[in-house]
Amino acid sequence: MDAKTKDLWVFIETNEDGSPKNVGIELLSPGRELADKQGGQLIGVIVGSNVDASVKAATAHGADKIFVVEGKEYEHYSTDAYTHALCTLVEKYGPTSILIGATNNGRDLGPRVACRLNTGLTADCTSLAIDEETGNVAWTRPAFGGNLMATIMCPDHRPQIGTVRPGVFKKCEADEARSAEVVKEDIHVAPDMIRTELIEVIKETAGEIVDLEGAEVIVSGGRGLGSPEGFKLIKELADLLGGVVGASRAAVDSGWIGHSHQVGQTGKTVGPKLYIACGISGAIQHVAGMSSSNTIIAINKDETAPIFNVADYGVVGDLFEVLPVLIAEIKKLKA
Amino acid sequence: MNILVCVKQVPDTTEIKIDPVKKTLIRDGVPSIVNPFDAYALELAARIKDKDPSTKITLLCMGPPQAEAALKECLSVGGDVAYLCSGREFGGSDTLATSYILATAIKKIEETDGKFDIIFCGKQAIDGDTAQVGPEIAEHLDYPQITYAVESYVEGDLVKVKRETDDGFELIAAKMPCLVTVTKPDFDPRYPTIKSKMAANRKEIAKIAFADLEATIDATKIGLKGSPTKVKKTFTPDVKTGGVKINEETGADSAKKLFACLTADKII
Numbered sequence A: 001m002d003a004k005t006k007d008l009w010v011f012i013e014t015n016e017d018g019s020p021k022n023v024g025i026e027l028l029s030p031g032r033e034l035a036d037k038q039g040g041q042l043i044g045v046i047v048g049s050n051v052d053a054s055v056k057a058a059t060a061h062g063a064d065k066i067f068v069v070e071g072k073e074y075e076h077y078s079t080d081a082y083t084h085a086l087c088t089l090v091e092k093y094g095p096t097s098i099l100i101g102a103t104n105n106g107r108d109l110g111p112r113v114a115c116r117l118n119t120g121l122t123a124d125c126t127s128l129a130i131d132e133e134t135g136n137v138a139w140t141r142p143a144f145g146g147n148l149m150a151t152i153m154c155p156d157h158r159p160q161i162g163t164v165r166p167g168v169f170k171k172c173e174a175d176e177a178r179s180a181e182v183v184k185e186d187i188h189v190a191p192d193m194i195r196t197e198l199i200e201v202i203k204e205t206a207g208e209i210v211d212l213e214g215a216e217v218i219v220s221g222g223r224g225l226g227s228p229e230g231f232k233l234i235k236e237l238a239d240l241l242g243g244v245v246g247a248s249r250a251a252v253d254s255g256w257i258g259h260s261h262q263v264g265q266t267g268k269t270v271g272p273k274l275y276i277a278c279g280i281s282g283a284i285q286h287v288a289g290m291s292s293s294n295t296i297i298a299i300n301k302d303e304t305a306p307i308f309n310v311a312d313y314g315v316v317g318d319l320f321e322v323l324p325v326l327i328a329e330i331k332k333l334k335a
Numbered sequence B: 001m002n003i004l005v006c007v008k009q010v011p012d013t014t015e016i017k018i019d020p021v022k023k024t025l026i027r028d029g030v031p032s033i034v035n036p037f038d039a040y041a042l043e044l045a046a047r048i049k050d051k052d053p054s055t056k057i058t059l060l061c062m063g064p065p066q067a068e069a070a071l072k073e074c075l076s077v078g079g080d081v082a083y084l085c086s087g088r089e090f091g092g093s094d095t096l097a098t099s100y101i102l103a104t105a106i107k108k109i110e111e112t113d114g115k116f117d118i119i120f121c122g123k124q125a126i127d128g129d130t131a132q133v134g135p136e137i138a139e140h141l142d143y144p145q146i147t148y149a150v151e152s153y154v155e156g157d158l159v160k161v162k163r164e165t166d167d168g169f170e171l172i173a174a175k176m177p178c179l180v181t182v183t184k185p186d187f188d189p190r191y192p193t194i195k196s197k198m199a200a201n202r203k204e205i206a207k208i209a210f211a212d213l214e215a216t217i218d219a220t221k222i223g224l225k226g227s228p229t230k231v232k233k234t235f236t237p238d239v240k241t242g243g244v245k246i247n248e249e250t251g252a253d254s255a256k257k258l259f260a261c262l263t264a265d266k267i268i
Helices: A022-026 A028-038 A052-060 A079-093 A104-116 A230-240 A249-253 A284-290 A319-334 B036-051 B065-075 B095-113 B133-141 B194-202 B251-264
Strands: A008-012 A042-048 A065-070 A097-101 A121-125 A127-130 A137-143 A148-153 A160-164 A181-184 A196-203 A217-221 A244-247 A274-278 A295-300 A313-316 B002-007 B009-011 B032-034 B056-062 B081-085 B118-122 B145-155 B158-165 B168-175 B178-182 B206-208 B230-235 B244-246
Touching (some): A008 A022, A008 A052, A022 A028, A022 A052, A028 A097, A042 A052, A042 A079, A052 A065, A079 A104, A097 A104, A104 A121, A104 A160, A104 B095, A104 B133, A104 B158, A121 A137, A137 A160, A217 A230, A230 A244, A230 A274, A230 A319, A244 A249, A274 A284, A295 A319, A313 B251, A319 B251, B002 B065, B002 B095, B002 B133, B032 B036, B036 B065, B036 B118, B036 B178, B056 B065, B056 B095, B065 B081, B081 B095, B095 B133, B095 B206, B118 B133, B133 B145, B133 B178, B158 B178, B244 B251
Parallel strands (some): A042 A065, A065 A181, A121 A160, A217 A244, A217 A274, A274 A295, A295 A313, B002 B056, B056 B081, B081 B206, B145 B178
Antiparallel strands (some): A196 B168, B009 B032, B145 B158, B158 B168
């Protein structure tokens, strides 16, 4: 289809309580820049149930206009309902570009929408720009397990769509005094059009929820911990810094900690402000999942470990000697 | 049950090195493997077959002739029959074009082999990492999809899937036919036995060429030309330089120096 406007849309995924997922709000920052360069408006798209908190957040973080699709059928994410809502909106208003957060649901929705609209999608982008020559969005993303970066364009199909990893962009400062035009769209989906049924939500074992993608601080442990007990030290440091516990594949495969903690290609992709890798050698699959962190600290006995190639601070030493002292120093600072 | 598993042959990305001078991927000598997520997908299918031995598992791969090796491997760990979709016309396809070719091939296979109840795909291939082809096949076929599966089982005309979410799991059911993409489960795929390897080697792999699909495929929607996305450039990521290396006499001293750096740089 052709674009009817020069507008850029940011799909803002909501939590079940109607609050926005961080990545949707983060995307308003690059969204503003791209929309200005494209000469269009920055529009937030919110689908859900009781989404006032999300509308408020999108307004405060820079959306010019917000499309809201509300209904009982959107309370829980479903591919069918959300695809229908987003595609209906696109067909009606014709944006030139759409950004979607690369959460599990975002990556479920993106390809389905792109395929229905017969357009291109670039997944899991880590940087965005406007190509000076053509005005197309230049989507940059890692491939080959992070060994290679590729810049992709979608020259002849609209809208051009991309999913963007959480934590890559930072939220702009909230301005509670801002206002935005809110347009409620009446789009409903008949129950028999939703072909999947949510039977049960299973929270992490022992009530433990690990929000690696939203975390500002992650302390991760790897094979160098030597045993599940090693994670006690990791947890202590993480708690002290208000962060969460991550792990390398080696630690997960050894059964020392659950897969939900795994950072890397077969785990989560993260971009915290601070990432502390303890006893992690830094296999490319791990690095691919954490290299966009703002600051990386690596602690490893092996001076030649590849993790030091991405570290801002590399400590060559035994983590069991380094961490207790580091923890003590931080405790002193906080006391 | 009639199950299809889509498989891709990929370079083992753990073995890829960067040419330090030319800054390009060195692909020579890099072993080709079955995409690990596709191996998990096949394992979920094989577990359904364990419970219901009348289940037939068909494999479909798009790729060059040497991708036969990947299909043979899959035939030795649960696959019953295999199709290789291969042709110059398909080269350069992006995810939308690839999913269109695969969906067309699936319809072609169904003409002779009957409708598939479940189509399993790996959540993504480790070379492209897009996670798009599965959902796009589902859209082309107008099937429901469940992504990020770690477990699945069949109950009557429903497939039930434990799906990984950002903060836990959910249990989702869909009426078959349905497409399921699979992420890393808690278990490893089964190993082949000498017997199953020999049996796999003896099996013929059916070929699907462009000519076989010509009557039903829109040739303007495949290959490089039919792909909406274009790769503008590729480059190797920057290696961080100028990181601070701390290597004091003792671990305690290193910790203190690290702490001093972090407070000075306002990291903590």
